[in-house]
Amino acid sequence: MGVEMAAGEDISIRRKRLKYRAWHRGTKEMDLILGPFADANVDGYDEGELDRLEALMNEEDPPLLKWVMGQEEPPANVDRDFLALVVADHQARIAK
Template identity: 30%
Template sequence: MLSAIARHTRRHTVISRSLAARASLSYSAPARADPWPLPHTPEHLEKTRTPTDVPMLPPLERIGESVDKMRARLVYQSRKRGTLESDLLLSTFARDHLAMMSEAEMREYDKLLDEPDWDIYYWATGKRAPPERWEDSVLLQKLAMHAKNEGKVVRKMPALD
């Protein structure tokens, strides 16, 4: 039979090991900054800012592209951007305006689509001022009016014909 001291020591050891095991299982890492900040917060805007020191890639030359082919390509490029917000904004804009655009306006729209998605989105929604090259663009003003959606139209992705 174990003496009272031995039983106490043994019991204390078992409890200590149990607590140590629980502590190792319940360890939580210290709180860190949220890697996915909410949209339009200062943290999000800072993370989505396009670096100014990175040169833009030159656009592809499209030699001999007809106006109809350009319009079809712009519809597709407006829809398949990479972010749902840009897809919805630009595809509905293309659906509503591309049919009435002249060739010169379509070329300007083509240049606008070469810009990063989030930049176009923030310029159109007025969250950021556009750079000098787009400051006086009538096309960007039309896109901003479209983004305001003053008629409160429920927008969904247009069907590809």
């Protein structure tokens, strides 16, 4: 019924939504980890990479924070390669 958007508009809206979600997690610690990561990377991500970020962001904050901080190993269903990108980004930011 509504006006269909071009694929580029769809991905643009999705990127904006993911950036917003990254900064409004519910816990300040995860906001400060995922927000800067999303700001730095989302605009260059394709649909597949956005899917990977979204899957990670669907995890609850307490376990996600423990995985990022290296306090616990994530379960097998978590995309560890993508999580490693988030961890490396966070470590680079705190090292500055």
